[in-house]
Amino acid sequence: xxxxxxxxxxxxxxxxxxxxxxxxxxxxxxxxxxxxxxxxxxxxxxxxxxxxxxxxxxxxxxxxxxxxxxxxxxxxxxxxxxxxxxxxxxxxxxxxxxxxxxxxxxxxxx
Amino acid sequence: xxxxxxxxxxxxxxxxxxxxxxxxxxxxxxxxxxxxxxxxxxxxxxxxxxxxxxxxxxxxxxxxxxxxxxxxxxxxxxxxxxxxxxxxxxxxxxxxxxxxxxxxxxxxxxxxx
Numbered sequence: 001x002x003x004x005x006x007x008x009x010x011x012x013x014x015x016x017x018x019x020x021x022x023x024x025x026x027x028x029x030x031x032x033x034x035x036x037x038x039x040x041x042x043x044x045x046x047x048x049x050x051x052x053x054x055x056x057x058x059x060x061x062x063x064x065x066x067x068x069x070x071x072x073x074x075x076x077x078x079x080x081x082x083x084x085x086x087x088x089x090x091x092x093x094x095x096x097x098x099x100x101x102x103x104x105x106x107x108x109x110x
Numbered sequence: 111x112x113x114x115x116x117x118x119x120x121x122x123x124x125x126x127x128x129x130x131x132x133x134x135x136x137x138x139x140x141x142x143x144x145x146x147x148x149x150x151x152x153x154x155x156x157x158x159x160x161x162x163x164x165x166x167x168x169x170x171x172x173x174x175x176x177x178x179x180x181x182x183x184x185x186x187x188x189x190x191x192x193x194x195x196x197x198x199x200x201x202x203x204x205x206x207x208x209x210x211x212x213x214x215x216x217x218x219x220x221x222x223x
Contacts, residue, residue, distance in 0.1 A: 008150070042114075042200055042214030043153075088152060097168070098212070100145075100153040 002026040002093040004101040011107045018076040020104045022089030027070060029091040034063065034074045037086040037103070046074070046087075076106075084108045112137045114215035116201050122221045123191055131186045131218050133201030139213075141204045142184040143168065144176065146197040147217075153200065159184055191222040 003025045012018045024032070030051050035043040049056045049063045049072070056063045062075040076083055089101040114135045123129055135142065143158035145168075155168030159178040173195055175187040184203075188195060201215040 004152075040217075042216050043202075043212075044214070045211050048211075090153075097155060097158075102150055102152040 002029065002091055002097075002099040004089055004091050004099050006087075006089055006101040006104045008102065009105050009107070011109065012079050014079060014081060014108050014110050016079055018074075018079045018083065018106055018108075020074045020076075020087050020089075020106065022072040022074075022101055024070050024072065024089075024091040024099075026091060026093045026099075027067070029070075029093055031092040032063075032065060032072050033088075033090040033092070033098070034061075034072075035088040035090060035100075037088065039085075043088060079106075079108050081108050081110070112213065114201055114203055114213050116199075116215040116218050118218060119216065120219050122223065124223050125192055126190050129188050129191060129220075131188075131199060131201075131220070133184045133186065133215060134182050135184075135201075135203040135213070136182065137203065137205070137213065138181065139203035139205050140181070141212075142178070143202050143212075144174070144184070144186050145200045145202065146170065146195075147200060148197050156186070156199075191220075193222045196220060196222050 006022045033048040034046045037043045060077045064073045086103040086105050088103045117132045140161045144156040145153040147153050154170045157176040159165045199218045202212040204212045
């Protein structure tokens, strides 16, 4: 079945760019998502990309998809302390199930 | 306000004592699901429901039951909880299928002693 992997931690300085990476195994994944989880809260959808796209930009967020390598990344420009959270990558496979990665904890320091 | 609510938010119980975690959404969504979140494992789907009276197993259904008698409610039932069910549980809903934006509840932190 689908497997989605992320690194567990990322630490960046305020104002720098953050890049969170994700790899998935199912080449038939149609949609790929990025969710944000703030402390004590549920997940909030940040953005998603359809598999026929290479890139999607939404304000400070840029999603890059390399379908050949099955690699997805989320770039946050001008990272702020309010961006500190856990970021989950998720892939929608052909069974219509959403498979989540382990989450990457982003810590932003001043 | 569009939202998914869960109750209780926190629960400490003992092994074997049946419990129910409620989930309700006010968006008239057809699709609802339950996840558990464990450190290092991310979110894993327990059960999901495509519509009223239609439920199906997710990846980790053992030890759980669900029901979908009404569109808005999707309770999670632990008939005989065990310590390995200590986890953070999330309910989610979306309008038609999982491809649509899923809205998550705030989570229920369950501890089974």
